[in-house]
Amino acid sequence: MSRRECLNRLALGLGGIALADLLRPEARAATPAPGTAGLPELPHFPARIKRVIYLFQSGGPSQLDLLDPKPLLNQRHGEQLPDSVRGAQRLTGMSGNQSSIPIAGSPFKFSRHGQSGAWFSELLPHTAKIADDLCIIRSMHTESINHGPGVTFMQTGSQIPGRPSFGSWIDYGLGSANANLPSFVVLITKDKKKGQPLMSHLWGSGFLPARHQGVRFRSAADAVLYLNNPAGQSAKGRRLALDRLRELHEHQFAGTPDAEISTRIANYEMAFSLQSSVPEVTDLRGEPAHVIDSYGPNARNPGTFAANCLLARRLAERGVKFIQLYHQDWDHHSSLPTGLRSECLETDQPAAALVADLKSRGMLKDTLVVWGGEFGRTNYCQGPMTANNFGRDHHPRCFTGWMAGGGVKPGLTYGETDDYGYNVVKDPVHVHDLHATLLHLFGIDHERLTYRFQGRRFRLTDVHGRVISALLA
C-alpha cells in the first residue's frame, strides 16, 4: 500500500484503527473544520450564496454560434458588414487590415428550450436541458480587445495585472469555511496547449496579503505543492516527528508566549490535515458511478474539464468558497466550426451536469455557477471564408454568459444585442456590473469592501459598477 493509498483509505475510514487517532476528526468526517474569520463588518447584508463556481471559458467563445442567434447574419451571409452598424468603432489590429469584412452567419441550428424558451445552438444540447435553471446575459460588454487584459479585467476588475482577483477579495472579506482546505481553489483543464496562456496573477492576491491568493490544484500526484511525504517517510514516522515538533514549540511557547508560535503549532496540524483532506477531495472512488457518468465520458480522467467540474462540486461541499475553473482554447480566429464543436464537446455536458448535480443535492440554492469568457466574437469573418470554414475575431462590445443558482432569476434571458449582434441595444451589463452583482449575492456592498494600498482605498469595482437588480431573484 502506497503512502497515498494509505492516507486515502484512512480518510475514508477504512484504515487500521490503530492509526485512526493520528488524524484529526475533522479530516475523517466530511464536515469541514472551522475556518478562519473574515472581516468583522461582513456581510453587509444577508448573503444569498455561500460559494461561487466560476467556469471561465478562456479565449472568448462565440456568442453568435452558441447563445445569441442572429438570423439576419445568415440572410446576409457573405455581404460586407455595413459601416453604419460598426460606426466609428475601431477593429482589432488583426482584422483591421483585412481587405473585406464579410458577414458570417452561424452554421449551427438554434432552437428554444424549456418553459422559458431560451435559445441554444445545437452545440449545447446538455446546457439546453437546464434552460430553466439558467440566467442568460446577452448584453455583457468589456473594455479590452485582447486576451491578456481581457481575462485580467474579468478576474481582477482591472486590465493591468496587480490587483487582487475576485476570489482573493472573497477570501479576504469572508474568510474560509474549512480550515483543512484553501478557500480559493483554481482548477485548469489540462493539456490545452493551443489556448491563450493563463498567468498566475489571474488568481493572485495583488496587494492583499498573499494568503488570500488562489491555490491551484494540479492534476499531478501532488495536488498541492509538496503535499505528499518524501519517499521513504511513513505517515506514522511523520506523525511521530510532528508530535515531537509540537513539544518543542510548546516548550518554546512556555518561555516566550508569542502568538506566532501558537499559530505555527496550528499550521503544522493543518498541514498534516491537508495531507489527508486534499487526497480525500480529489479521490473520486466514493462517487457513485451514475454521478460520475453524468459529467460525461472524460470525468474519470483527472484534469479534464469534466473531472474538474466534478471536483468543483466536491470542493463546494467541503466549504471552499471560490472555485475557479479555466478552460482554454475558445479563441476561434479560424476553423471556428470544428474548433467550437470540439470545445463544446468537452464542456457542455460537464457544465450542465454540475448545475444538475448541485440542484439534486439542494446546493444550487446557495451556490452560484457562472459560465463565460473574457469577450465575444465578431459577426464578420476573419480570414478566408469557405462553404464550411471561417473564423471570428475578438469582439468586446457584446458577449453572452450565464449564471445558475442562488439569488439569480432562473429561466431569464437578459439584455439584447442588435440584429447584427454587434452592439448592445438593451440592458447592458459591464464587467464591473457583473462583479458588483456577484459581490451583492455574497452579501457584500461592492462600494464598501475596500483595501488601503499606496495611499488610496481600492475596490474590486474601482469607481464603477452597479448591482443589476433585474437579475436577482
Add this chain to the structure above:
Amino acid sequence: MGQPSTVAPFKKPDTAPPAAAKPRRKFLRQNELVDLVKAYQPDAQEDELNKAYVFAVMKHGQQLRHSGDPYFAHPVAVAGLLTDLKLDQSTIIAGLLHDVVEDTDVSVDEIRSLFGQDVADLVDGVTKLPKVTGSRTYNPPEFSPNTLTVGARFRDRAFKDGLVDDLRIFNRAVTELEAADLHRSGALAGAAPEARFDYYLTNHDPAYQQARGSLQAARAAQTDAAEEAREIMVMRQSFQPRTAYVLRRGEYDQRGESVAAGTPEILPPFPASEPRNRLGLASWLTDPRHPLFARVTVNRFWQALFGHGLVKTAEDFGSQGDQPTHPELLDWLAGEFIRSGWDVKALLRTIVLSETYRQRSFATPGIMADDPENTWLARGPRYRLPAEMIRDRSLAASGLLVEKIGGPPAYTYDIPESFKPAPAGKGEDLYRRSVYTFWRRTGPAPVLEAFDVPKRVVCVVRRDTTNTPLQALVLLNGPQFVEASRALAEELYRAHGGQRDRIVAAVFERVLCRPPDAAEREIIIRLFEDQLAVFTADPRGAETYLSTGATPRAVGLPPPVTAAVAVVVNTLMNHDEFVMKR
C-alpha cells in the same frame, strides 16, 4: 545575375498524359473571359485577349494537370481570378501566359514581340519565381521559418489596398545596375564600362568573389558566436526619445499637450549642468542636499533589520504615507549615511550594534499588549525570515551551500513544479544561493513563492510575511530541505562516530545556532528514538529517504540510524527558531 533561391519546389505539370484521364471540369471560355474584362474595362482590346488565350491553349497543347484537366485550364483560371481583382488587360494576358516560358519552348523575347514589353516583363517576373504565396487565395497551412509570405500576415484576409507586382528573390544583394536591368531589360548591356564596375566585381572578378566569400564566412562565424551566447535584456535610453503627451481621459488616441521628463517642484531643482537623462537623474537623486534619497534608503535598511521601517510605508514617503515614528533618528541615520560617503556596511554596523537592536525580542506581557507591532522599539526585532534566507539557511546548515558569486540563473528542484515548468538544473546549480534562483516574471520559483516572494507584477519594496500550512509542507517535504537534512545527518554521523548523545547536541547547535536546554535535549532524544524504531522496522524506507536529492549518498553508514538523524535535522528545520528571527 543572381540565382533566385528556392523557396519551395515548384510542381511541374505531368507531360505524359495518363491513358484514362479525361477533361472533367468546365473552365472559362474565350468569350467569357473577354466579357469579364470588358465589364470593368470597356476599352480593353478584345483581339489581344483572344490572341493570348489561343496562344496559351496552343502552346500548352496536350499537357495535362495531375487532376486530368488540360494544363491550359490553369492559366485560364488564373486569368479569371485576376479579373475578380479588376486588373488591367496586360496583367490578364500575363496571367494567361504566365507558364508558357517555364513549361514550353516559348521565350520571353517571343512574348515581347507578340504582346509587348509590359506583358513580357510580367511573364518574365512570374517565370523567375519558384513559388509565391500571399494573395487573395492565401491560406497558410502553418507557419514555419522557411515560408516566405508576401502581403499577408498570420490570419489576415489578403492584404489591403494594393497588389504585389513583381517579386524576385536573390541570395545576395543585387548591384544597382542589375536592379535597373531587372526593371528595364537592356540597362546592363547599354551601360557605360565604368558604370559596370560593381557588376563586374560581383560577377566576374575572382579576387573580389574570394574576398566576399571569406567575408561571408566571417559574418557567419560572428552570427553563430552571438547566437550561442545567452541573451539578456538590458535597458538603453533611446537616442531619439519619443514625445509623450497628456492623454485626455486616458484614451490613447486622444493626445493633449506634449510633456517632457522633469522632477517634482517641491524637491530641489534639477541642476542645469546635468544632462536630462538617467545619469542626470542619478546625480540629482544622490545630491547630499536631496531630502529624500538618504532617508528612504536608510529606512529600507532599517526595515530589513527590524521587519518594519521607521516610516512603515517604506514605498511611500509622500503625503499619503505614514509619518516616521522616530523622525530625529531617521534624520540622524540619513545624515551619517551621507557623511560616511554612502557606506552601507558602516550604516548596518551602527544599527546592529545599537542597544535597541540587541534587545530581547520578547518583552513583558504588558509591553507586548501595549505595543503589539513594536512601533516604539521597547524590544528587539522579531519577524519571519525572507524566503531566500530560509532556503539559504538550510543549505548553509547542511554544508551543501555553494558560495560562488555571479553567473546565469540557477534552476532549482522546484522549477519543474512551477506554473511554467522548466527542467531542474544539475550539480552546483541546485545549491547556489537563492538570489541566483531562476525567476520567471509573474511566476517565481514555487518554494520562494510559498514564502511570500512577490510575483514582480508590480514593484514591491515591502513584502508581506505570512505563516501558512503550505509553508510547512515545503519545509517538511520539499526535496531541497529533505536532501539538506540527510546530508547534514550523514556528516554528523561520521563526525561523531554514530554516538547518539553527541549527535543530538551537535545537531541542535548546527541547525539552531545554540545548544539545547535540558528539556529540548530530552525531546530530541525521544524524537531520535521514535524515528530509529520506525526506520529499523522499515529499512527500505530509510534507504529511500536517504536517497532524496542529487548529492551522492555517504557510503557505509547504517541507514536506519542515519535516516533517524535526518528526520531530527528536518524537524529542527521546521522549528520556529529556524524561520523566525527573534
